[in-house]
Amino acid sequence: MMSFFRKLVHSTLSDTEVGAELDTGPDNELIVFVHGLTGNREKTWTHRNGIFWPGALLSQDFSRARIMTFGYDADVVRFWTMASSNRLDDHGKSLAYALLDRRGQVDQRPIIFIAHSLGGLVCEEALNLSNKRQDLGSILPNTLGIIFMGTPHGGSHLASWGSTVAKYLNIFRGVNREILRNLQPGSSNLQRTEEDFQHMLLRNNIKLKVYCFYEALKMNDTVGKIVERESAILPAYDNCSVNADHRDMTKFTGRADAGYGQVRGVLERWIKENETQRPDVDESAGASDGHGRGGASYNGPVFNAPISGRKTAISPRYNPGFSSKFSQRAAGHAVSLTGNIGFAEKDTVIGEQAPEPLTIDGIKARRAKAGRLVAPTASYSDSDMFKSPQSFNGPKARRWDHLLSAESKARHPCVLKQAAKHLKKPGLISLGGGLPSAENFPIERLTFRIPTPPHFSEVEASGTDVTTGKHDVERGENGGVHDLSIALNYGQSIGSAQLLRWVTEHTELVCRPPYADWRCALTVGSTGALEQALRMFCDRARGDAVLTEEYSFATALETAAPLGIRVFGVRMDEQGLLPETMDEILSTWDEAARGARKPTVLYTVPSGQNPTGATQGAQRRRDIYAVCQKHDVFIFEDEPYYFLQMQPYIGSDAPGVPPPTSAGEFLGSLIPSLVSMDVDGRVLRMDSFSKVVVPGSRLGWITASEQVVERYIRHAECASQGPSGISQLIMYKLVDESWGHEGYLQWLMNLRLEYTRRRDVILAACEKYLPREVVSWVPPAAGMFLWLKVDHTQHPEGSTKSIIEIEEEIFNSCIEKGVLACRGSWFRAEPDLPLSGLFFRVTFAAASEENMGKAIERFGAAVKESFGLH
Ligand SMILES: Cc1ncc(COP(=O)(O)O)c(C=O)c1O
Structure with a gap:
């Protein structure tokens, strides 16, 4: 001082x-x-x-x-x-x-x-x-x-x-x-x-x-x-x-x-000018x-x-x-x-972060203090408007100019969107913007029924009808903060102020990034967000490369490949990516032998990883972050399953652990996110409404430093133009106006129990129908996937058939018997390397209890058949 x-x-x-x-x-x-x-x-x-x-x-x-x-x-x-x-x-x-x-x-x-x-x-x-x-x-x-x-x-x-x-x-x-x-x-x-x-x-x-x-x-x-x-x-x-x-x-x-x-x-x-414009x-x-x-x-x-x-x-x-x-x-x-x-x-x-x-x-x-939010058509907003005062304490994020791609650096603000700032001039009549008049929008009103917390399973009986009209803001009706005239028109790429406010508050509530200039921007979901992020940070011409889990989300790999970005896998255990292995890979990187620059980006799915279902514990996350700091690696934290962290699994016969009973307890039970330990601002976190509300919303958001979010928006302006206005309106009506933060957390708590129940059903089926001598698994702590490891060394033709051949045989047999399980080889980060094991990914997200049992029984039959077991 x-x-x-x-x-x-x-x-x-x-x-x-x-x-x-x-x-x-x-x-x-x-x-x-x-x-x-x-x-x-x-x-x-x-x-x-x-x-x-x-x-x-x-x-x-x-x-x-x-x-x-x-x-x-x-x-x-x-x-x-x-x-x-x-x-x-x-x-x-x-x-x-x-x-x-x-x-x-x-x-x-x-x-x-x-x-x-x-x-x-x-x-x-x-x-x-x-x-x-x-x-x-x-x-x-x-x-x-x-x-x-x-x-x-x-x-x-x-x-x-x-x-x-x-x-x-x-x-x-x-x-x-x-x-x-x-x-x-x-x-x-x-x-x-x-x-x-x-x-x-x-x-x-x-x-x-x-x-x-x-x-x-x-x-x-x-x-x-x-x-x-x-x-x-x-x-x-x-x-x-x-x-x-x-x-x-x-x-x-x-x-x-x-x-x-x-x-x-x-x-x-x-x-x-000032004096003439000063009202009483x-x-x-x-x-x-x-x-x-x-x-x-x-x-x-x-x-x-x-x-x-x-x-x-x-x-x-x-x-x-x-x-x-x-x-x-x-x-x-x-x-x-x-x-x-x-x-x-x-x-x-x-200098001091407020302790609370x-x-x-x-x-x-x-x-309540700020009053009603008024954000008309295409209003510009950013998270700084909605963050709490204490969130601005702490140092600013580091700059990432040295990692940004030439493509990202070359992006300029959209001139047409910039022109909009002149509209603030008093008396100016705009003939500039290409925004249609709401008078010509053919949708006057929307009504939809939603569950009323905490009665999520009884929508028809206890649900609430939510209505939004075209001119609610002007007329002060239906909440008066958001309406169809705004949602059906063009908006800002960062998203509507109405939903951005909720997302920013939610992010602060859950993640509390420890640096001052973090921000959020709405996205069209994490698939699109990842594509933009990869193009922002990786340059084909520079020979850029990305590290990820050795088995990774197939779509992410398919996004990187056509961009000419090489992806390298890091070995995993039941908690996912191994930081020591990552450190070793980076410390001994040989550019000529690898044919790529030392990776500057880590793409990771810390909770309920797709496909393995692995969840990194808090210490694992801290260790991974430290390795990224050591090698100046930027992190893409893809977290669609963060809120699908389930109750601990302690065996099929053991009594269940009591679930969190309040929103505070629920938040306290979650493993800290990478962005919550991000003192450098080196994490771009992707959240998505897909797995926790509805995938058809095509809505999610990123959290990252102001610099990174700004580059992201420049990109979105010329690509998706940001998420659908209608989708944002419906989501706003649901999570903000109807449920509020508390109701949304109650929804997530409810979902936690739903997924816990489903996971436990599939685990019980596995225990009942799978040959334990060749099939093993780790009960997932989060997400919707179970990763079944089949011990290929015990296959009767193990010495003559390759792993991929055995995998194919079991897969085909599964289809024949009426069950679809995803082949582990589909998820390999480095498909050119020989397979290290035989795996299948199954999900417990969708099938009914009864069908889950049947499906696992069929899968078990296919494995037994292939391995000659009875
Ligand atoms: C790891 C991971 N990231 C992203 C997505 C897709 O998210 P979104 O629907 O938001 O594009 C998925 C969906 O399966 C996923 O498993």
Whole structure:
């Protein structure tokens, strides 16, 4: 804590000498100057002639505004060399908290930042944090805009910026070349801030004004321009050159200086626009019309809680959807923050994960506070809107640029979806989007009957009819949160806000990923999600390879093969994949002998693995994760059977173990997922509704780091466009509106017992009908598969017939006798290798008790026949 405190002592927010005295009221603007590289709070803005324009000029021209300068330690060398330890984060944090420190004075003021160079990224980081953190949540909705002056925004430019700056420092500051060699690597940190910020700007509920000034002149011929125009501008926003070099672009000779006139002009316009758009009262917090007809109202989701406090609080212009939520959060902020001393207390808030995990009651309380979710047609949303404040604690995920494929890196946001952000402009009439009008949708109403928890087996008797109409949101009917006009139209590839909220909450409830920037995105099921994930992380041209269990989900193997991705199997035991074997494979990898690069991805099915039914225990998962860390392997955690973890099997005659009686007990009984131990953000988890609700929904979701989810969405935008709207609506009505989290967990608890019963039936049949001397099995702890091992060494023709021949013989005989069992050879990760054993996969998911018995009897007969047993 002390080191954090020390790092921040240089960061202060001060009134300019003049501005402090000209404070005229709580609703007037706060203009905050943030200097850049090597600058300081005064020198950066002071001309050689001594004019400090924020004080000498601006404070007179905007006499009602409060003007402050933010000072921080901008030692660029230290900045870069410490970049990996989040130097930029620290500056952003200190700016945000410094603003918060002044809360009494600035709380309801529109904030305008004027930032030079790197200072622009400090502002961006402050706003990124405000977007994510409960305690800082009031800053973003109160920010009217940012004027960037020579701030490097661009990707490749940002990456090479370090070397330009190095030249600059070397020539103008005489900084040692040796030190400057280290400048380059820090760029990735800057890039992340920039990506987060630009991503946030794209959200429809963010209404920040942005203006970018860029330098027209070079420093000199050796250094050139520090920030080129392409990097200094943001394409969707206004920009203009200043006739000066990077260092002098923030220094004006006086009121007649053209540069000053340009900056003043932007400020005047923004303030004027803001004043004309400020209503007296806005209780609905920027809620849109919500009916979503014809795509004319393309908005981010908002929450309809009344704004607490004074009614004239905040203009919707910079009080977008979340203002009510955030203003309530800010009002509830209990830490006392005064002066720099307050940082010590803030540090506690920043660094420590709140000890209590999210609970169902916690979700209910948060929802009640946030108010009704209003998410009209094609609203953009992301998990950050729905995660609990404590989920943002912890470090950010690692970046995976080095693993992403060329294909994935080449994806850009969909221009048409991007265009939608202009719809937030007041009064704009859209002729742009290709969204049909809901008036022309030929489905007015849907009603379906669902079981009422906990009576899942008596649908007809005790079920509930759920109805959804076309204009429920507009009319406030049938829940008023989701309706057919939204569901039948195009949506965002990430999924509808309504279902994404549920999925995010559920994921936090169950998995609680330990890093800050995890997110979810809805998928068209795990089959499609895996195909996208493989294409994101594996490159045929690079010779990429994947590790998986030696017997693996056949469709996964069939997905990888045509993509040219080599798959290598890892030996298994009754708990699935063996971490020691995996470590050995990776440690001794011989690229030439294997004909593929050392694998960078592990595809694993930890619970009720398909086909073996094996379930990795908690320690096994931790060991696998550690091996992946050691070899920098990314993990695809495919978990369709996670919630089909059954009651322990302790023998056919033993009394059953009492099942969990509450949702909390049920969650506590589940083996921790890989994503729940994922401190690096190296897991892409795939959940699916297929096995736990209905496969025909073609719905699932992924959980991964923000970077990975963003790449996933870029891919989905140009592929499936995300899951079916109708499917999402039905699922939302079922798991959210009707059952809620508790009801859904009760459903899963019920399913657990159903599968336990089925498993026990098939195991009893196996014990009764199979020749134990040649057939063995491990009672599965999860899933729907039983893996039957047949001891081929005891086959009478074992010395002359191959395993595959015996397998074929038994398979054909089974078909003849009227039972289908899957051949183990169908699931081999490396089909070119000789079979190591003789296996059959049978499922207990579908057949009736009676039929399961018959089927196993027939299978037993086929084995006995082949082995000459009676
Ligand atoms: C391991 C595994 N992953 C994924 C799937 C398919 O999931 P979805 O229906 O979500 O595409 C299955 C279905 O059999 C499976 O066994």
